[in-house]
Amino acid sequence: MSGSDVSLASGPMRDTILAMDELVARWGDADQRSLFARAYRDMTSSMLAAIAAGEFEDGQWVDRLLERFAEYYFESVALYASDRNRCPAVWRVAFDATAEGELSPLRTLFLGINAHINYDLALCVADVMDDWTDLDDSTRASRQKDYERVNSVIRRTVDVVQNEVVEPIAPGLGVVDLLMGPVDEWLFSVLIADWRHDTWDDALAVLEAPPDLVDQVRARIEEQALVTADKVMHFGPDRL
Numbered sequence: 188m189s190g191s192d193v194s195l196a197s198g199p200m201r202d203t204i205l206a207m208d209e210l211v212a213r214w215g216d217a218d219q220r221s222l223f224a225r226a227y228r229d230m231t232s233s234m235l236a237a238i239a240a241g242e243f244e245d246g247q248w249v250d251r252l253l254e255r256f257a258e259y260y261f262e263s264v265a266l267y268a269s270d271r272n273r274c275p276a277v278w279r280v281a282f283d284a285t286a287e288g289e290l291s292p293l294r295t296l297f298l299g300i301n302a303h304i305n306y307d308l309a310l311c312v313a314d315v316m317d318d319w320t321d322l323d324d325s326t327r328a329s330r331q332k333d334y335e336r337v338n339s340v341i342r343r344t345v346d347v348v349q350n351e352v353v354e355p356i357a358p359g360l361g362v363v364d365l366l367m368g369p370v371d372e373w374l375f376s377v378l379i380a381d382w383r384h385d386t387w388d389d390a391l392a393v394l395e396a397p398p399d400l401v402d403q404v405r406a407r408i409e410e411q412a413l414v415t416a417d418k419v420m421h422f423g424p425d426r427l
Contacts, residue, residue, distance in 0.1 A: 219285035223299030259307035312390035
């Protein structure tokens with residue numbers, strides 16, 4: 188399932204896929220914000236297919252995770268458009284970069300991925316595991332396994348993102364491949380899996396923090412994401 192094919196989605200997730208399609212159509216090829224929207228749509232489509240195929244122990248929980256995750260993205264898009272200063276700082280960096288046009292398309296794409304995984308995802312997981320303290324060890328382990336199974340879906344979707352999203356706007360990545368190995372495997376699979384591993388720990392830190400310290404934990408998570416954003420903007424070959 189990709190693009191406007193929403194046959195595997197229903198209810199809120201059908202609306203989510205359609206909303207992503209609307210953003211892609213509104214922004215068009217000239218607006219680099221569409222790069223992340225396209226990649227995110229493809230990943231979400233693959234996730235819905237995996238849920239439909241019964242690849243997760245608790246498909247309903249994973250579907251709820253997907254839905255809440257997308258809400259964070261749409262909220263940041265809306266805030267940046269209506270009141271930039273209220274938009275999370277790491278998303279402001281990502282959106283500003285697309286407007287300024289000084290970075291390569293691949294770097295601006297990864298600024299969005301960084302904001303969504305290293306900031307949004309920790310808060311999203313904490314939202315959908317607000318019953319964490321009431322879960323037994325078996326259910327907790329099941330939640331973490333399903334969370335980690337997402338990495339397998341990402342790995343098999345990287346070729347789609349590489350071919351349909353990245354290659355048309357960054358055909359020179361063959362040079363990067365020679366320097367760093369297959370860019371789709373290193374950037375879209377290994378790096379994201381590593382980020383998601385750390386994000387699980389961040390989510391638990393939010394869940395286990397005393398109420399008066401939650402804001403401090405959230406601030407730390409965003410600061411870490413901002414540090415990673417700076418690395419995305421400056422690390423690696425100039426062609427990247």
